[in-house]
Amino acid sequence: MNEELYEGSKYSKLSFCIRLFHLKCLGGWTGNSFTMLLEFLREMFPFAKIPQSCQDMKRLIKDLGLSSNTEDVNTDEGGAQLRKKPVKVLRYFPLIPRLQRLFMSSKTAESMTWHNDQRTDDGLLRHPADSLAWKSFDSKFPSFASDPRNVRLGLAADGFNPFKIMSTSYSTWPVVLVPYNLPPWICMKQSSFILSMIIPGEKGPGNDIDIYLQPLIEELKQLWSGVETYDVLRKENFNLRVALLWTINDFPAYANLSGWSTKGRYACPCCAAQTCSKWLYNGKKFSYMGHRRWLDENHKFRFQKTLFDGTEEYRGAPEQIVGSEILFMLKDINFSYGKMNQPPIT
Structure with a gap:
């Protein structure tokens, strides 16, 4: 790690390789083009300890844990x-x-x-x-x-x-x-x-x-x-x-x-079964209503029928379900991962 690139250099051999390999990744250079650059640098600076190829440089920095x-x-x-x-x-x-x-x-x-x-x-x-x-x-x-x-x-x-x-x-x-x-x-x-x-x-x-x-x-x-x-x-x-x-x-x-569907009748993960939804027969989709439930109890919008869906809103905001309640609802459900007839990942 502390080996100098050349005598008197402020860069170590390792820091030089990391910096150059970083430029390779940012620039999208191919392995062959990177090897050609290293060959040119070795000709220009024969006194420097420069790896001979892209593969040599990868072997040098592999212990940094950058593999996949x-x-x-x-x-x-x-x-x-x-x-x-x-x-x-x-x-x-x-x-x-x-x-x-x-x-x-x-x-x-x-x-x-x-x-x-x-x-x-x-x-x-x-x-x-x-x-x-x-x-x-x-x-x-x-x-x-x-x-x-x-x-x-x-x-x-x-x-x-x-x-x-x-x-x-x-x-x-x-x-x-x-x-x-x-x-x-x-x-x-x-x-x-x-x-x-x-x-x-x-x-x-x-x-x-x-x-x-x-x-x-x-x-x-x-x-x-x-x-x-x-x-x-x-x-x-x-x-x-x-x-x-x-x-x-x-x-x-x-x-x-x-794991909670954001489509269909109960699309809101927070409201869950208390989601206020209405099926539009002509549009063939769900519409989500009931937004006035979150307003203050005496807010004027709660009582304006004509500006909304023709009803007055007296309900309060739904109580949010906590994690323990969700786990209780799912405890008896068996999950099948992947698609039918699809091999598993190894």
Whole structure:
């Protein structure tokens, strides 16, 4: 790590390779073009310790944990080949080494405890740590909250067309994690996002996203118990734990990630069975009414029939269902993942 690029250089061999490989990724250079650049640099600076090829550079920086895993949908549970071409190839980037790497640098290790050490706690909402959800989680799991280095994550997922052509039927789904321990001016920067996986098209995963999320769920379960991690700032090993607090998505993706359909008679995940919906026979779709239920009891809109649906509104806002009630409703339901006659992911 400390080997100089050449005598008197301010760059080490490793830092030079990382910087150059970063430019390769940002510029979209091919492996062959990158090898040609390295050959040219070695001719120009024969005294520098420059790798001979792109593969040599990859071998040099592989221990940084920047690799990915690929999983094919083309084998059965016993490993037998079902088809030559996989249905999809999931690219998954392991989470544990990337979180551990945040504590290998004194700068990022200090930022990971900013919410506890440097945040102004005056009752104003400036950071997710000021939110009721964060505080409620801490009160429910005091052992987790006792170490400020434990990580709170948000998960964001949505589909997009990588080819920028709206008529092309293709939907790639990235799944991104956001470490909320960081200061607010850092945690929402692109450089702080953790790309967890890429689910390729041509069609979006739909409800089958549960299948693709399996490797991430397994790591999150392991991280809830904790993994041994070295803190370079305190010069000690500690048990790093992680909790997923939030998901970020639009309404259609909300249905896939939460398991609650955002279509049909009970489309509102908050109102659930109390959703006020009406079937439009001519339009052949549901219309969602009852918005006046959230107004003050004496609000004039509640009593104006002609401006709305011809009725007066006397009901109060529906009570929001809590997680324990949802689990009780789902306890006897058997879930079948994937489509019929589709081989499982291995």
